[in-house]
Amino acid sequence: MEDLLLEIKDLNIEFHDHDVPERVVNGLNMKLKRGEILGIVGESGSGKSMTAMAIAGLLRRHDMKIGGEINFEGTEILHASRTEIRGFQGDDIGIIFQEPMTSLNPVKRIGWQVEESLRIHRPEMSKAQRYALAIDSLKSVELEEPEKTYKKYPHELSGGMRQRVMIASAMICEPKLLIADEPTTALDVTIQLQIVKLLQRLNREKNTSILFISHDLSLVKQLCAKILVMHDGRVVEAGDTLEIFTHPKEAYTKELIGAIPKVEKMKQL
Amino acid sequence: MKKWKSYPVNFRIGAVITGIMLLLIVVGFFYTPYNPTGMDNSAKLAAPSLRHIMGCDNFGRDIFSRVLKGMGNTFLIALATVAIGVVCGIIVGAFTGYYGGWLDEILMRVNDVVFAFPSILLALVFVSIFGTGKYNVVLALGIAFVPSFARIVRGEFIKYRDMDYVKSARLAGVSSLRIIFVHILPNTMTVLLSSIMIGFNNAVLAEAGMSYLGIGVQPPDASLGSMLSEAQTYLFSAPNYAVFPGLMIILMVLGFSLLADGIKER
Numbered sequence A: 001m002e003d004l005l006l007e008i009k010d011l012n013i014e015f016h017d018h019d020v021p022e023r024v025v026n027g028l029n030m031k032l033k034r035g036e037i038l039g040i041v042g043e044s045g046s047g048k049s050m051t052a053m054a055i056a057g058l059l060r061r062h063d064m065k066i067g068g069e070i071n072f073e074g075t076e077i078l079h080a081s082r083t084e085i086r087g088f089q090g091d092d093i094g095i096i097f098q099e100p101m102t103s104l105n106p107v108k109r110i111g112w113q114v115e116e117s118l119r120i121h122r123p124e125m126s127k128a129q130r131y132a133l134a135i136d137s138l139k140s141v142e143l144e145e146p147e148k149t150y151k152k153y154p155h156e157l158s159g160g161m162r163q164r165v166m167i168a169s170a171m172i173c174e175p176k177l178l179i180a181d182e183p184t185t186a187l188d189v190t191i192q193l194q195i196v197k198l199l200q201r202l203n204r205e206k207n208t209s210i211l212f213i214s215h216d217l218s219l220v221k222q223l224c225a226k227i228l229v230m231h232d233g234r235v236v237e238a239g240d241t242l243e244i245f246t247h248p249k250e251a252y253t254k255e256l257i258g259a260i261p262k263v264e265k266m267k268q269l
Numbered sequence B: 001m002k003k004w005k006s007y008p009v010n011f012r013i014g015a016v017i018t019g020i021m022l023l024l025i026v027v028g029f030f031y032t033p034y035n036p037t038g039m040d041n042s043a044k045l046a047a048p049s050l051r052h053i054m055g056c057d058n059f060g061r062d063i064f065s066r067v068l069k070g071m072g073n074t075f076l077i078a079l080a081t082v083a084i085g086v087v088c089g090i091i092v093g094a095f096t097g098y099y100g101g102w103l104d105e106i107l108m109r110v111n112d113v114v115f116a117f118p119s120i121l122l123a124l125v126f127v128s129i130f131g132t133g134k135y136n137v138v139l140a141l142g143i144a145f146v147p148s149f150a151r152i153v154r155g156e157f158i159k160y161r162d163m164d165y166v167k168s169a170r171l172a173g174v175s176s177l178r179i180i181f182v183h184i185l186p187n188t189m190t191v192l193l194s195s196i197m198i199g200f201n202n203a204v205l206a207e208a209g210m211s212y213l214g215i216g217v218q219p220p221d222a223s224l225g226s227m228l229s230e231a232q233t234y235l236f237s238a239p240n241y242a243v244f245p246g247l248m249i250i251l252m253v254l255g256f257s258l259l260a261d262g263i264k265e266r
């Protein structure tokens, strides 16, 4: 029990902003251990992002109905009020998004943005300490010339660099869980691999659990020991990555695996 | 500062006109060639000459001196009006846009009602209840300006509230107030700045209109609008009396319009 970080029981998310209620996540169960990397795969629209938002407490509650339980280190966070969870959030959960264009504030310098969660969670830190930590953090995501990057605005960086900045800013308080919602989808293939390697390294060094969401099975296979396959808001299949790749039980999973381009499959075998 | 040449032409022309206007206003605060309320019986309705470059009014007061003072008054009233409108508009628009929900519904319906009346009419009603004078006009026009700013700001906040960087700030535990004013508000500045300039123009015209109707700046104090109002009796005998204040209104508005256009283009 001790090493269980996140447990989701029977998560339901229903939208009520149209005439017919739309259920986008349906009875989802999952478990994530400390230091584990879990992949969530599924075609777009299958409810992956909604699940991620629910864990991060970022759903706008007034136009949807939410049911089930999300336990983070034994604390129920799905129905807790924002003030209750604010204390440990950001400390304990970090998130990176798909679109590097919109994941950083265009009018603020990189350094300011990376330091923001320090200002909230480590108010006792001096300006110099914050700066030192921000530079460290930028270094740890393998950005060259962190001091220069610190002073830049997002539009001065490439997509891959921005994604690294995002990771630096999500990791600066050393969260226990990093949610990565399609962090590589908008990037070139070579950069994708670099980001995956970076996540792998951070996971090893800091023992951060990672929830890696993607529709790219070949990436998930490289990074995650366990995966969870989603379709239409439901979990189709979950378990060991290797096991699922070699002996997929469900037709949908077989289809997904079949859709990986042949060349890539050969490369990975 | 970027190179002057790299700005659009209309921005540059606007900047020059506005610069000259501001210079005249500042000068007018400290120095006028004649006492703007001092009467000279021998110079009643004098035509423009070297002594009085814009001529004199029906009391023999130097029009140029009164224009300088009047520009200052008009400018300050417009500035205060816009300040009230912008500050209240930002607060209303930011909260309704960011939170949405029933607060948004209610405030926006109120906004629609206020917005449905022309701002001059609203200000007239206000003044007829609370009395005439500079300060009441500022307050009345300011309140009448709130809805249009609130709408613009609300639209911007709706656009930005679900941006990924706002989500990560929320996750990081940043308070809503800080997200609204520190994370999102600076992003709305470009849009806000050009509407501030348009708003400023409307305020200049509204002030002139109110003073023209005799409910703004009270005599013997001058504003561009009140001068126009006093000049209309002498429109044919002394056209210079009306032309110069009118010209100043046009230049002020033109300068700001060009600036606003230029900002939008960038």
Ligand SMILES: Nc1ncnc2c1ncn2[C@@H]1O[C@H](COP(=O)(O)OP(=O)(O)O)[C@@H](O)[C@H]1O
Pocket: A015, A017, A022, A024, A042, A043, A044, A045, A046, A047, A048, A049, A050, A051
């Ligand atoms: N505001 C909304 N109202 C109704 N349905 C929505 C809304 N936002 C998202 N959805 C639906 O939720 C489903 C799941 O979306 P999402 O979790 O983003 O999928 P994924 O991340 O797997 O691509 C989609 O079918 C989408 O149409």
Ligand SMILES: [Mg+2]
Pocket: A048, A049, A181, A182
């Ligand atoms: Mg998604």
